[in-house]
Amino acid sequence: MFQSNDMSLIIDAKEVDNECFVQVFHRLDKKSLLNCTLACHRFHELISNDAFWVEHARIQNISNVLPSLPWRRAAIQKNFKTNQNEEIETSNFNFNLKRMVLSRRGYSTIFPCLTTHFENTGSDIFRGVVRTDDFSIRASADGIQMERNGGVGCQPHPAVSKCFAYSFSASAMTVFIDLVNSGIDEWVLDYVRPKIRVSQKVNHRHDCSATLTFGAQLNYHETQWIREFGLRQIAENTDNKRYKSINKEWDQWTEDQWEDEVIEFDDYPSGMRHLTIMNEGKDGLFWKGFYGPKIANIQVQVILPEVPTIKSAVTDTERCNEDNVPEDENEPIRVYRLPIRRRRHMWAVPPAVAREEDDQE
Template structure:
């Protein structure tokens, strides 16, 4: 079903539906590995916990009704979105190539340092490159046509206000059909409990240009082995 918004802003926002996995879990906490066709949650150490409101140890925010707090070992929330299945026309992705913006709110506990890796990648295939993205150890931000990565870190006893972060794709090649979103978080002091970073309100917007111009098919200069052989062991 097509979901073009007549205002010209683009398609309806896509909100990943993974909250139910935490609502069903004991103490709203996912430990170990939980995987389906649209999510990968890997809760190491004490796991990843859904906290109500703005979360423990940080400032509240009127737009944050629940958030997800990480523990003392790197843990993952991975989200896989089929853009076409979500209502984005394939020809639009190939020949209009609207902006694709992934946004979320992030925070940390004031009493503990924390680290967060926020990444996104456009793919040909479903659930592609989950291990590749998760294993990247570079401390620098990455800004490629199909893959972007932002590092966030907070020192102990610094302000704990919620802030918006976003990744935006604009100059991506034709042929993209899937989107992988990844958050990898841990606290910086190895404390038992949920002292790591917090994330909330993950949303994907596909924003059409004010004036639609059909563009020629754009070849992928970053295409690599994993595109043709995804998820090889």
């Protein structure tokens, strides 16, 4: 029953067609829509089917977050092309369209919102260290500055409205992307392994030399890069299956045109769930101010092949200790007390104390 405040209108929900409710649901915000799924079984069934989310994406003008129609049809019919002779169990290969639409990411272009942090702080300059679920910034020396209109000391570019400029000491900006929470299903990452493209624009001031390391890494868990920070960074371009990097160097008085740098993953192993993107740079002359490299327009795209094709799972040949699941910080620390005689030989306690304990025994 629906009842207005003035008691003049009472509507029985049973007399309202499902289509009327669906049209209302399509115009609700994310929080209200999720609350409706908890209201009753009828609302839950109306909102939970795939047809609702396809139409909801169309009304919200975000249909690009969904996989193409051939892929959706293949997932429903379980009719995939395979490159191997072995049979692959596909009964659980279903797209989570709800997660794609609510995240507003899915298979559309993902734009990390680094500028939001600077705008929220009310300053275009950041110094120090900050860590959120989506990014981390380690800005030393004069810090990192957000610049507008193509950047100071650079040729303007119509696609660059805001950029980030580094100073004279090495600073880093790292972006964390949870691929699963962004709407990419786990079975897609394991058995399709679509191309993952990371791109950005880079530049420098023409009156100062600069260096920049642009790297991307596919991970099992989100804290991985933090644990091995610096271990996989080298001074040369890297092209591994899970980790790739591009090193840029600009000399002083060279052309200051914005360039596109692209990293693509298309031969990575199964099990990848997170993507980490890092930019570390500094100027080459140690000048005060923001004379280092500039980056802008970081983008991530997950590109499905045109023909719905699945492949066998592939084992990670580059797996290392950092790929293991982090230990639970809340787990109690176990203390193992060695026998006194053993402790004496290990010098775990002063020799005099050990002798006194032996005498007491």
